[in-house]
Amino acid sequence: MSALEILKAPRPAAANCAASAIVPGMSLKSAAPRRAMRQRKSEQVNARLIERLKAGDQDALEAIFNLYSVKLYNVALRILGDAADTEEVIQDVFWTAYRKAKSFQGNSQFSTWLYRLTVNAALGKIRRSKKNKEVEYEEFLPKFQNDGHHAVRPVVDWSDTLDEKYTQREVQDLLARALDQLKPLDKSVVVLSDLEGLCDKDIAAAVGLTVSAVKTRLHRARLFLRGKLSVQLGYSAA
Amino acid sequence: MAKPKRSSTRTTDKTCDQVTALVLGYLTDNLSASVRREFEHHLTICPDCVSFLNTYKKTTAVTKSVKQGDIPTHVRDNILTFLRKRIRRIGMLVIYILTQSVT
Numbered sequence: 001m002s003a004l005e006i007l008k009a010p011r012p013a014a015a016n017c018a019a020s021a022i023v024p025g026m027s028l029k030s031a032a033p034r035r036a037m038r039q040r041k042s043e044q045v046n047a048r049l050i051e052r053l054k055a056g057d058q059d060a061l062e063a064i065f066n067l068y069s070v071k072l073y074n075v076a077l078r079i080l081g082d083a084a085d086t087e088e089v090i091q092d093v094f095w096t097a098y099r100k101a102k103s104f105q106g107n108s109q110f111s112t113w114l115y116r117l118t119v120n121a122a123l124g125k126i127r128r129s130k131k132n133k134e135v136e137y138e139e140f141l142p143k144f145q146n147d148g149h150h151a152v153r154p155v156v157d158w159s160d161t162l163d164e165k166y167t168q169r170e171v172q173d174l175l176a177r178a179l180d181q182l183k184p185l186d187k188s189v190v191v192l193s194d195l196e197g198l199c200d201k202d203i204a205a206a207v208g209l210t211v212s213a214v215k216t217r218l219h220r221a222r223l224f225l226r227g228k229l230s231v232q233l234g235y236s237a238a
Numbered sequence: 239m240a241k242p243k244r245s246s247t248r249t250t251d252k253t254c255d256q257v258t259a260l261v262l263g264y265l266t267d268n269l270s271a272s273v274r275r276e277f278e279h280h281l282t283i284c285p286d287c288v289s290f291l292n293t294y295k296k297t298t299a300v301t302k303s304v305k306q307g308d309i310p311t312h313v314r315d316n317i318l319t320f321l322r323k324r325i326r327r328i329g330m331l332v333i334y335i336l337t338q339s340v341t
Binding site for chain 2: 058061062065069070071073074077083086087090091094095098142144147148149150153154155156157158159162168171172175176179190194195197215218219222223225226229230
């Protein structure tokens with residue numbers, strides 16, 4: 001894509017916080033008005049379920065499990081990379097949600113609260129297991145000369161050739177391996193942003209960072225992933 | 239005679255390093271109009287940064303396309319069984335405590 005085409009191409013809008021929260025059974029690609037209507041309906045259902053959960057209703061817990069378990073399972077699995085650990089984490093998350101439902105004040109979306117429980121549980125598990133497989137980012141980040149120009153020129157545009165060289169499945173496997181090498185907190189930010197479609201504010205609430213720190217980590221993680229893909233294709237990460 | 243006013247569309251030259259740091263803000267439409275103008279001006283004169291931006295966008299697109307799996311049935315059943323057992327145990331404990339306090 002040329003510079004002119006880039007400038008003419010529409011930039012993706014920043015994720016809208018309200019729209020990015022989990023709406024059970026909803027695809028993020030749905031039309032906006034329908035999405036807003038379904039979200040309102042879903043919030044009403046949620047509010048009733050949360051009240052019942054706070055009262056210790058087991059059926060409410062199971063209903064909430066049915067609504068959110070797939071999303072939370074995928075988040076935990078991406079962060080942990082291990083099915084057995086993920087099962088333990090999700091078990092803990094729903095048990096904690098049941099026991100501590102009364103501590104949910106409604107200051108954030110209920111789904112954000114669940115994401116927070118999931119990320120905390122997953123990061124805690126990684127800390128305890130000391131199985132951290134993260135690598136140094138530096139080797140895969142872009143590098144610049146003293147005058148601010150790219151250190152390795154020309155920068156190769158492989159954006160169109162990636163799909164020609166690899167099948168979609170292979171590309172996803174490459175990326176999954178690269179994701180696995182991110183620092184756990186960075187991985188959590190990328191998973192919540194790019195896989196779950198949460199806005200920066202909700203991610204910040206879920207991982208306990210400022211919005212600015214979320215942006216910094218997201219950008220650095222993407223630079224690392226880009227570098228890994230570049231090297232995989234035989235080009236410089238710089 | 240009055241001095242001619244500086245054009246408000248005047249751009250300063252950003253380096254590739256500075257442009258790279260602004261990529262996320264550019265793609266999420268979070269740059270001020272003047273910074274965006276400088277960013278876009280740099281793209282018109284720097285093919286390396288155009289390539290960089292394209293590969294950054296492609297990386298993000300690939301990440302967003304990663305497939306989400308379903309929760310395996312046996313995992314789902316294990317978790318639900320665990321939760322039901324725990325809740326039952328709490329219920330029995332509450333009944334026990336209430337009985338003890340009455341007697």
